[in-house]
Structures are given as C-alpha cells and as structure tokens.
Amino acid sequence: MITFDPKHRYSDAAKLARLKNKKLFLFDIDGTIAVGDTLYEGSADLIRYINDIGGRAYYITNNSTKSGLDYVKKFHDAFHLDSTEDQFITSGYMTLRFLKENYAEKKIFVLGTASFVAELRKNGLHVTEVCEKNIDCVVVAYDSELNYGKLTEVCKVLFTQDVPFYGTNPDLRCPIDFGFIPDCGAICDMITATTDKQPIYLGKPSKEVVNLCLDISGFTPEETLVVGDRLYTDIACGINGGVDTCVLFTGEAQKKDILTPEGEPNTQYLPDYAFENVQELLDACKE
Secondary structure, eight states, X not given: OEEOOTTOOSOHHHHHHHHHTOOEEXXXXXXXXXXXXXXXXXXXXXXXXXXXXXXXXXXXXXXXXXXXXXHHHHHHHTTOOOOOGGGBOOHHHXXXXXXXXXXXXXXXXXXXXXXXXXXHHHTTOEEESSOOTTOOEEEEOOOTTOOHHHHHHHHHHHHHSOOOEEESOOOSEEEETTEEEEOHHHHHHHHHHHHOOOOEEOSTXXXXXXXXXXXXXXXXXXXXXXXXXXXXXXXXXXXXXXXXXXXXXXXXXXXXXXXXXXXXXXXXXXXXXXXXXXXXXXHHHHO
16 A cells, blocks of 8 residues: 655554545546456455445446446446446536536537437437537537547537537546547547637536535545546545545556655645555455
C-alpha cells in the first residue's frame, strides 16, 4: 500500500484504521473492478465483504453507453453478481437529472448510443439526433456507435445555432481488454477542434455524484471511500465531494502520475490511498 498525505496528518497505522471504518464504497467500474466482461480478481470478494459488514457498494461510472438496468444485467450475466438499478450512478444518469431540471420542456440534440437516447426519451425529454430549428442545447455522450454522420450533425448544430454544449464526462479514453478506446472527452475534443465550442461536463468529477450517493445511502462522508483508476475524474470526484479516495493501478493511473522520483506530489488530485489492485484494497480493509 502507498498512502499519500503531504501534510503528514496521519500515520500509516491511523490511515489503515480509518479504512477499516469505511462502509460506503463508491466504485468506478472500467479499469477499477473490471475490464470489458472480465471481473478483476478480488472484486467479488470485496463486494461480499462490504455486504457482510453492513455496508453498501455504489458504482459511479462515467460510461454513459449503458443504463442502470443494462448494468444490472451485465453484472449478473458477465460477473455473476447481484445488483440493483439504484446502485449505478452513471454519467448518463447525472446528465438525465440535469436535463430534467433544466431542459424538461426544451428540444435537446443528443449524440450518444441508442440506449442512452432511449433512456432520455423514456423519461419524457424531447430529444433529436438531427439538426433541426430551435434546438436549446447539445449533449454529447461516450458513444460506442459513433459514426461520421453523427459528427456532421452535431457540428452543424453548433455552427448554425448558439446553444450550450454539454458533455456527459471528460474521460479521454476508456479501458478495454487490449488497452484503451476514445471516450467522451476525446469525442468532445474532436468537436471542439472543429467548432471552437467548449463543453460543460456533467459526470465525474462533479461533487454532485458523491452527494447523491450519500443522500440515498444514509452513510456519512467519514464512512465513504471513492475507489477508481483515474485521477482527474475518480479521485477528483472524491476530493470535490469531501470524502477519502483510493486509486488502483489497474487502469489509467500509474505511480509516476502521483509522485515524482523524489517522492514529491505530482498531481493536484492526490489520493488518500493507493493499491496495486482490488485484492490489496480488500486485504487492507480486513487488516
């Protein structure tokens, strides 16, 4: 285990004691507890441990290609884990909440997967995927079904109508079994390079993700731990939400991203804990 505390407020022993008191675990999915359809070793055991101590696991993923029900099915079929829809706080869900609060009666242009678009429509939002008159905002999601026609339509809207541009999440790349593929942030960067329009991002690292999990779970910030593999979304989300954070070196982040060779902090998103993998985190929780 690596612990990070530039102010030296806690010893390693004290930090481990705090870890043992965690009850609410907010997990990223891709690159943290799984990749593709493969669950990392230790993930199922950690989730069982959380249930055994009377805790709760939530999955705060920036992957907007799937709905909560899609993830329930994937966890059951691919991971053999039981879960409920309310455990999945996706960037798509956070975007849906934002749109219902701010654009309930408005026309919304969406670039996203068929599942994401269907979820928005199912919740009563007026969604279009083509450039029409009187569009009120543009939303771009991580789209695994992306094609040039979709890119052309979103650029047409942004060039011809002065409307807000929202992205579901700033992640540049998504972990996959062979490495990474472009994520929403990379898609938005391509659109920005073409149109000069900058997106406002709605998923992690917003503190609203943590606040929502605290509200629906009833646990305290002191009992909460955000676990992820990416500093500028996962760890930043926990920091913004005022809870402890843990990075796992199973996805994007590497040790050199956190500390310089001289042992100095190398990021503004300094985690409280770092482990090689899920199994090491579980072992530390049990110590």
